[in-house]
Amino acid sequence: MRSSILRLHYTLFEEYGDLGWWPADGPFEVAVGAILTQNTSWNNVETAIESLKSEGALCPSRIAAMNMTELESLVRPSGFFRQKARYLKQLASHIEREYSGDITAMSSLPMERVRAELLSLRGVGPETADTIMLYALRMPSFVVDAYTVRLLRRLGICDGDSHASIKAAFEEALDRDIAKLANAHAMIVDHCKSVCRPTPRCVLCPLREMCSEAEKQEERVSD
DNA sequence: ACCCAGGCGTTCT
DNA sequence: AGAACGCATGGG
Numbered sequence: 307m308r309s310s311i312l313r314l315h316y317t318l319f320e321e322y323g324d325l326g327w328w329p330a331d332g333p334f335e336v337a338v339g340a341i342l343t344q345n346t347s348w349n350n351v352e353t354a355i356e357s358l359k360s361e362g363a364l365c366p367s368r369i370a371a372m373n374m375t376e377l378e379s380l381v382r383p384s385g386f387f388r389q390k391a392r393y394l395k396q397l398a399s400h401i402e403r404e405y406s407g408d409i410t411a412m413s414s415l416p417m418e419r420v421r422a423e424l425l426s427l428r429g430v431g432p433e434t435a436d437t438i439m440l441y442a443l444r445m446p447s448f449v450v451d452a453y454t455v456r457l458l459r460r461l462g463i464c465d466g467d468s469h470a471s472i473k474a475a476f477e478e479a480l481d482r483d484i485a486k487l488a489n490a491h492a493m494i495v496d497h498c499k500s501v502c503r504p505t506p507r508c509v510l511c512p513l514r515e516m517c518s519e520a521e522k523q524e525e526r527v528s529d
Numbered sequence: 530a531c532c533c534a535g536g537c538g539t540t541c542t
Numbered sequence: 543a544g545a546a547c548g549c550a551t552g553g554g
Contacts, residue, residue, distance in 0.1 A: 343534085344534095345533095345537080345549090346536085346551075347535085348534085350551060353551095382551075383551060385550040389549060393537090429536090431538085433536065434536070451535055452534095453535070491535090
């Protein structure tokens with residue numbers, strides 16, 4: 307899988323270059339965005355983040371102290387607003403209580419410890435935890451999302467492989483380099499949003515070569 | 530009038 | 543362990 311990942315990374319980088327993810331003002335805003343974007347388009351998340359900002363509410367202390375109804379109304383545009391308000395509240399309280407409101411304090415702890423701690427919070431699953439680690443704490447933890455799995459399957463790079471093994475393969479192939487891991491996920495998401503749709507149009511796709519090779523391989527198998 | 534979006538938790542088989 | 547379902551808004 308290693309050489310396929312390297313080729314994918316190289317080809318995507320040739321097309322997209324450095325995308326400079328995650329778009330946010332600071333580490334805590336990254337974490338908030340990671341929760342708000344769960345199964346939700348980024349456009350809706352931006353609206354919610356803007357409304358939080360306009361209230362000066364984008365910090366752990368303010369969110370931890372805010373009343374639930376107000377928080378719900380601020381994050382409403384991002385959908386699932388009752389759950390997400392609860393999740394943000396819990397995250398903010400945790401950061402406030404354990405790290406005096408400074409989320410970056412977590413980055414000096416071992417990765418496994420940080421991941422387990424994030425996963426223990428309601429509303430923080432594998433993808434959200436890895437997103438916070440990679441883009442807020444700048445730790446080399448690759449983010450495997452639905453896009454990644456769909457793309458890798460289509461390219462025949464993975465088949466039934468678990469998220470965990472895909473994650474590990476990227477981290478090894480990209481040498482645990484934070485900038486590379488961060489940009490790799492960004493390129494995959496960006497690519498899948500615009501080009502590699504559920505029903506693909508491969509004519510101008512930078513990955514069309516890899517894609518057609520995978521299709522040929524598929525035909526051989528089904529013979 | 531659909532369909533989908535940068536998931537997660539709960540509740541089943 | 544893995545599938546099915548609810549959660550909710552806004553844009554194509």
